[in-house]
Amino acid sequence: MAKNIKKVVLAYSGGLDTSIIIPWLKENYNGCEVIAVSGDVGQGTELDGLEEKAKKTGASKLYILDLKQDFVENYIFPTVQAGAVYEEKYLLGTSFARPCIAKALVDIALKEGADAICHGCTGKGNDQVRFELAIKAFAPEMTIIAPWRIWDIKSREEEIEYAEAHNIPLKINRETNYSKDKNLWHLSHEGLDLEEPENEPQYEKEGFLELGVSPLQAPDKPEYLTISFEKGIPVAVNGEKLGAVALIEKLNEVGGRNGVGLADIVENRLVGMKSRGVYETPGGAILYEAHRILETICLDKATQHYKQLVAVKFGELVYDGLWFTPLREALSAFVAKTQETVTGEVKLRIYKGNIMNAGVTSPYTLYSEDIATFSDDGGAYSQKDSEGFINLFGLPIKVKALLDKKRK
Numbered sequence: 001m002a003k004n005i006k007k008v009v010l011a012y013s014g015g016l017d018t019s020i021i022i023p024w025l026k027e028n029y030n031g032c033e034v035i036a037v038s039g040d041v042g043q044g045t046e047l048d049g050l051e052e053k054a055k056k057t058g059a060s061k062l063y064i065l066d067l068k069q070d071f072v073e074n075y076i077f078p079t080v081q082a083g084a085v086y087e088e089k090y091l092l093g094t095s096f097a098r099p100c101i102a103k104a105l106v107d108i109a110l111k112e113g114a115d116a117i118c119h120g121c122t123g124k125g126n127d128q129v130r131f132e133l134a135i136k137a138f139a140p141e142m143t144i145i146a147p148w149r150i151w152d153i154k155s156r157e158e159e160i161e162y163a164e165a166h167n168i169p170l171k172i173n174r175e176t177n178y179s180k181d182k183n184l185w186h187l188s189h190e191g192l193d194l195e196e197p198e199n200e201p202q203y204e205k206e207g208f209l210e211l212g213v214s215p216l217q218a219p220d221k222p223e224y225l226t227i228s229f230e231k232g233i234p235v236a237v238n239g240e241k242l243g244a245v246a247l248i249e250k251l252n253e254v255g256g257r258n259g260v261g262l263a264d265i266v267e268n269r270l271v272g273m274k275s276r277g278v279y280e281t282p283g284g285a286i287l288y289e290a291h292r293i294l295e296t297i298c299l300d301k302a303t304q305h306y307k308q309l310v311a312v313k314f315g316e317l318v319y320d321g322l323w324f325t326p327l328r329e330a331l332s333a334f335v336a337k338t339q340e341t342v343t344g345e346v347k348l349r350i351y352k353g354n355i356m357n358a359g360v361t362s363p364y365t366l367y368s369e370d371i372a373t374f375s376d377d378g379g380a381y382s383q384k385d386s387e388g389f390i391n392l393f394g395l396p397i398k399v400k401a402l403l404d405k406k407r408k
Contacts, residue, residue, distance in 0.1 A: 005029045009109040010118045012036035014050045017120035019168050022058040036062040037108050039101035041071045042184025071100045072244040081232040082335045084315035089263045091281045093186025099323040102134030116143035123149040126270045130321030137324035186281040201278045211280040212256025215353030222351035227290045232339030248283050255282025259353040270320050289355045290346040297365045298342045
């Protein structure tokens with residue numbers, strides 16, 4: 001360990017990991033000053049009492065940075081516009097929050113003249129990569145301290161023992177210590193019984209779900225919702241103009257009470273292992289589906305299909321912590337171009353965990369009833385033209401079949 005570290009900026013959540021890191025840093029780096037930084041990306045009550053707790057455990061000060069608007073406008077919305085999902089189900093709730101927080105960490109570290117930035121990510125997870133790649137992008141010479149990779153603590157149980165020995169108050173106990181990550185976009189659950197893929201998540205158990213309810217507990221009556229978009233950005237719900245943060249909060253309420261947005265995934269972590277998690281993303285699930293539906297009438301076939309390929313790569317970049325890279329920026333530029341005509345309204349029917357299309361309109365629609373109709377009225381499309389098209393389109397198949405026949 002470098003002993004010349006005098007001032008450390010710590011990514012601080014007030015949870016188990018970062019709570020014990022403060023005294024650990026002071027013990028192992030000659031009583032260095034620890035400045036705690038909490039990026040508020042919508043954790044809610046998790047931030048209550050954080051300043052007192054941070055100082056009581058040894059921090060010299062605590063910054064609480066309101067990053068919610070930055071998080072939504074500069075990370076969430078561009079990812080939704082891209083339609084990016086990791087491994088078909090994960091809506092990247094933790095993934096794009098980390099670069100947002102890490103960039104703010106660097107800002108404080110440079111302002112404070114810190115010698116190092118510290119995070120509480122484990123050596124088995126993805127977040128260590130996401131934090132550190134973002135730090136390297138803005139402070140390439142900054143020392144990074146990752147206690148989980150160097151200390152003697154090997155398990156969550158040993159963390160709890162360390163906390164108890166140092167009189168650090170905990171909100172968890174040994175029986176209920178799911179590992180959770182909460183922000184404005186989602187809530188993740190990992191650990192305990194979820195580590196075994198054979199175990200069904202306890203959706204109906206009181207206290208398990210926090211952002212909503214199980215579909216079985218949702219109302220028996222469907223709820224209708226209309227979302228308005230301008231160039232791929234959601235701007236209103238049911239005709240009410242809303243700011244970026246308020247809009248996500250509104251969709252979380254509707255989705256949550258209707259059991260929408262639950263995902264149980266065994267995912268491939270960047271570091272090579274598989275892990276199992278349960279995610280709640282009620283508003284996000286609604287937004288992704290509404291945006292997808294609108295694009296079906298606003299994008300031409302070639303652009304829509306190619307954009308699906310881009311979405312897979314975009315999702316991988318976000319998941320892997322490569323937000324601040326030339327490729328991600330280039331893909332975002334492509335996506336932004338595709339969104340120029342993605343303007344309109346999508347009506348949805350929300351019912352017991354399901355999101356159904358109830359109608360879509362756009363001033364830029366590419367759907368023509370006159371062309372699509374089954375009626376042959378001599379309009380823009382002549383059914384007779386299809387014969388020549390099929391002959392040309394099917395020519396390779398026909399030629400191969402004829403030559404195969406000769407060779408037999």
